[in-house]
Amino acid sequence: MSNYSEQELIEGCKAGDAHCQEQLYKLKYELFYRVCVRYTKCYADAEQLTNDGFIKVFNNIHKYEGRGSFEGWIRRIMVNTCLDHLKSKKVRENRQTIAPDDYTEHVFFNIPANIIDDIAYEDLLKIIQEVPPTSQAVFNMFVIEGYSHREIAKEMNISEGTSQWHVNNARKFLQEKIKMMNLEVK
Amino acid sequence: MEQKNIDQLIKEKMEKGGGAIPSKPQWELIASKINVQPPATKKKALWIPWAIAAAVIAIMFVGVNALWTTKSDSLLDQNNVVIKEVDQSQTDLDVLNETDTETNEDILPHQSQKDPYPNTLATTSEYNKSKQTNQGNKATPIIDNKAIVTEKTVTTNQKSVEEKESKTEATSEWVDIPSSPTKANPAEWHFANTDQDLNLVKKQFSLGFSGAVNYGNQNSGYVLALSARQDLSSKVFIDGSVSMIYNNSSNQVIGLPSSLQNVTMSAAPVKSAMAREAVTYMPSVNTLYIQFNPVVGYRVVDDISISAGPDIQKLMNQNNNNNSFNYYTFKTDGTIAQLPDVDLGLTAQTEVNLSPNLKAGLLYRQGFNHLIAPSNINVINRNYFQFQFKYSFGVNSKK
Numbered sequence A: 001m002s003n004y005s006e007q008e009l010i011e012g013c014k015a016g017d018a019h020c021q022e023q024l025y026k027l028k029y030e031l032f033y034r035v036c037v038r039y040t041k042c043y044a045d046a047e048q049l050t051n052d053g054f055i056k057v058f059n060n061i062h063k064y065e066g067r068g069s070f071e072g073w074i075r076r077i078m079v080n081t082c083l084d085h086l087k088s089k090k091v092r093e094n095r096q097t098i099a100p101d102d103y104t105e106h107v108f109f110n111i112p113a114n115i116i117d118d119i120a121y122e123d124l125l126k127i128i129q130e131v132p133p134t135s136q137a138v139f140n141m142f143v144i145e146g147y148s149h150r151e152i153a154k155e156m157n158i159s160e161g162t163s164q165w166h167v168n169n170a171r172k173f174l175q176e177k178i179k180m181m182n183l184e185v186k
Numbered sequence B: 001m002e003q004k005n006i007d008q009l010i011k012e013k014m015e016k017g018g019g020a021i022p023s024k025p026q027w028e029l030i031a032s033k034i035n036v037q038p039p040a041t042k043k044k045a046l047w048i049p050w051a052i053a054a055a056v057i058a059i060m061f062v063g064v065n066a067l068w069t070t071k072s073d074s075l076l077d078q079n080n081v082v083i084k085e086v087d088q089s090q091t092d093l094d095v096l097n098e099t100d101t102e103t104n105e106d107i108l109p110h111q112s113q114k115d116p117y118p119n120t121l122a123t124t125s126e127y128n129k130s131k132q133t134n135q136g137n138k139a140t141p142i143i144d145n146k147a148i149v150t151e152k153t154v155t156t157n158q159k160s161v162e163e164k165e166s167k168t169e170a171t172s173e174w175v176d177i178p179s180s181p182t183k184a185n186p187a188e189w190h191f192a193n194t195d196q197d198l199n200l201v202k203k204q205f206s207l208g209f210s211g212a213v214n215y216g217n218q219n220s221g222y223v224l225a226l227s228a229r230q231d232l233s234s235k236v237f238i239d240g241s242v243s244m245i246y247n248n249s250s251n252q253v254i255g256l257p258s259s260l261q262n263v264t265m266s267a268a269p270v271k272s273a274m275a276r277e278a279v280t281y282m283p284s285v286n287t288l289y290i291q292f293n294p295v296v297g298y299r300v301v302d303d304i305s306i307s308a309g310p311d312i313q314k315l316m317n318q319n320n321n322n323n324s325f326n327y328y329t330f331k332t333d334g335t336i337a338q339l340p341d342v343d344l345g346l347t348a349q350t351e352v353n354l355s356p357n358l359k360a361g362l363l364y365r366q367g368f369n370h371l372i373a374p375s376n377i378n379v380i381n382r383n384y385f386q387f388q389f390k391y392s393f394g395v396n397s398k399k
Helices: A006-014 A018-037 A043-059 A070-093 A113-118 A121-130 A133-145 A149-156 A160-185 B003-016 B027-031 B040-044 B047-098 B101-114 B124-136 B151-156 B158-170 B271-281
Strands: B205-216 B221-231 B236-247 B253-257 B287-301 B304-315 B325-330 B336-338 B342-353 B358-367 B384-394
Touching: A006 A018, A018 A043, A018 A070, A018 B027, A043 A070, A043 B027, A070 A133, A070 A149, A113 A160, A113 B003, A121 A133, A121 A160, A121 B003, A133 A149, A133 A160, A133 B003, A149 A160, B047 B236, B047 B287, B047 B304, B047 B342, B047 B358, B205 B236, B205 B358, B221 B287, B221 B384, B236 B304, B287 B342
Parallel strands: none
Antiparallel strands: B205 B221, B205 B384, B221 B236, B236 B287, B253 B325, B287 B304, B304 B342, B325 B336, B342 B358, B358 B384
16 A cells, blocks of 8 residues: 555656556545446446546646545546546437426435345446436436536536436436345345 | 435445455556656647747738838839949940941930830840840841830930040941841830839739648648739739648547537546547548638748748538537547637748749648637647648739
């Protein structure tokens, strides 16, 4: 494990020190791999996006001015890298979900909370990876990363209503899958 | 159960993570793709467009200045020519006086009646040619060789003429001229009475076509151009060209559907990711631009000129399947930048005359789209050197 403090690693990376870059990469890889894997459908894509994200981190680290959390700064780059991937992939596969712009309905989970506790991380991750791509990304941004619908709308170039629709769409999908999984377990 | 709590539980579960991840960091894969150079080097390049712009302005200033200077010089030259030609005319008169006196007397009245431009003069070269010819062949008359004197010359040098006349008898070299012009054929006489005849200002309009090769940050390319040039003075000219520029840039340029045009460029994918995606669904393209390049030029010496001017180019690549595409290229830092649909820049060029019709040129083109593009769009500047050959021909060239 690295003997450097985070600040020393940042300064070293800004100076182009390859050793510091390697240390930071190895130190943070798992954390941000877990971020990327939630936005993809397979582990290989997650691995590629994590590496791509780190290249951007190192190439732009001089722009990090020390304001706010360094991990938060990297996380945002990782999420943006995943969104870029999603946008391109969405076009490639021509699988865009048609979502209303003025959606206001709210979908509520109708499952007991302890079911979530009982589900293993890998199983929950697998279910999230099965959510339709855009809904998957919006759900991750809203529920896990803590973006507001306004921020999501801006990042994804969609309306706030569409963002809300995608969150609810993901909730419906997850609810059904979790129920099915729960029944199978029983 | 409240929805927010379920969301919170999912969030905690995902952030907490599970066992070991099925992936390991592979530093070797990304180490070579990291730009280890400090960002300071990038800032250094910012002065280049400004330096080029300043150079262009300086060249244009010099050009305009030279234009005015040349005009003034032309007037001075004309005056000087008058003075010089007075001397020349004295020599002419020497010659005339050395010829048949009767012929000489015939010439002056005719000339006086015919010449509508009493201030015009024969050129030195014409005189010299005449003299050389006469020296080589004494049988050739002076008038046939267009050695002309004018009324003004004669008037202003009447005294000199008289003096010379007194010396006529002393000269015997030019006496034998058997075919002197006759009074009956004054139409054969040529009077130098225009600037063009005097060759004081070579104002010429010419057309040309050229082929060129580009070497720049967007790979190599080929150029075909049509151009037109108008001389404003003996030193200054304006030139305009319309060109088709074909860039062999498929290794660097990809087309992205316009639905992605709002991709946040600060978070633009790195080259590897984009290349990976491009292989599967993005067309690689060779770009085709049409270019309009008006310039102001200055002849440094007879065979070498420099010129500079704005450069406007329009991307001509067509959309595929009615989908609107934007074209992107990879930058050295691994990010991508959009190729401008309308590309603005400045050119500076030097040309060397290889023959009267053939020119070789070296041109540098600097784009400055980054100075005018919206801040949220990362555009590329297409900078290149161009080696060209141009064939031109005068439309109303001096005979």
